[in-house]
Amino acid sequence: MQELIVGGIAISAVPFANETVEKENRQNQLSASKLEDHTPFPGLSRLTPSLILCGAAAVVPAHMDKLGVSCVINVAPELPDTPLPSQKSPLYLRIMAQDRSEVDLSKHFDEAADLIEEVRLSGGCTLIHCVAGVSRSASLCLAYLIKHAGMSLREAYKHVQAIRPQVRPNSGFFQQLRRYELELRGSSSVAMVYFASLDKEIPDILEPEYRAMEDFYQRYRSSLKRR
Numbered sequence: 001m002q003e004l005i006v007g008g009i010a011i012s013a014v015p016f017a018n019e020t021v022e023k024e025n026r027q028n029q030l031s032a033s034k035l036e037d038h039t040p041f042p043g044l045s046r047l048t049p050s051l052i053l054c055g056a057a058a059v060v061p062a063h064m065d066k067l068g069v070s071c072v073i074n075v076a077p078e079l080p081d082t083p084l085p086s087q088k089s090p091l092y093l094r095i096m097a098q099d100r101s102e103v104d105l106s107k108h109f110d111e112a113a114d115l116i117e118e119v120r121l122s123g124g125c126t127l128i129h130c131v132a133g134v135s136r137s138a139s140l141c142l143a144y145l146i147k148h149a150g151m152s153l154r155e156a157y158k159h160v161q162a163i164r165p166q167v168r169p170n171s172g173f174f175q176q177l178r179r180y181e182l183e184l185r186g187s188s189s190v191a192m193v194y195f196a197s198l199d200k201e202i203p204d205i206l207e208p209e210y211r212a213m214e215d216f217y218q219r220y221r222s223s224l225k226r227r
Helices: 019-032 061-067 106-121 136-148 153-163 171-185 204-226
Strands: 003-005 044-048 051-054 071-074 091-094 126-129 192-195 200-203
Touching: 044 136, 044 153, 051 136, 071 106, 091 106, 106 126, 106 136, 106 171, 126 136, 136 153, 136 171, 153 171, 153 204, 171 192, 171 200, 192 204, 200 204
Parallel strands: 003 091, 051 126, 071 091, 071 126
Antiparallel strands: 044 051, 192 200
């Protein structure tokens, strides 16, 4: 097993021959892909032909073999090493990052994004997971789509959420993704807005969801008072 530990071996990105055109073509292909292609096995979410996102419970070595997984990224230091296929030796990267808003996940954005892209260019497939496949690993997938698939953060989030509705990076990771997008693209497609019920800022792309949840709880509390 080839293992890369954060702070260890550096993996360089391989640039596209015609980066702008290829990114546009890939974005169009992703937008046109069929939803049924994105759930090869329960709990696994295929975000692109070469990138699979999941939670730890969905990691099954036999499924990795069938899907041709050649690289595994584990973003959960609280978990043991990911069980890997015994007959093959996927590249293995372990990123030590807790799911807390104050954690600097952005220092791993380039490392993870460039590795995923290098695996794609070599004809391989990357499986990335944390505990639930909702915040940490999802954030790294968003960073990859911003850097190598020509998507804005808003486009990337909508793409991933359409395939895996439960994704929700914590507010700190969203802030870091906004800065990453600004650094790479010169502008940010997602704004942070103050949400009074939580007394904190949230990404505007999540505001409708939070409003709906707030409305549900208010109606639920009102129904309890009437009993």
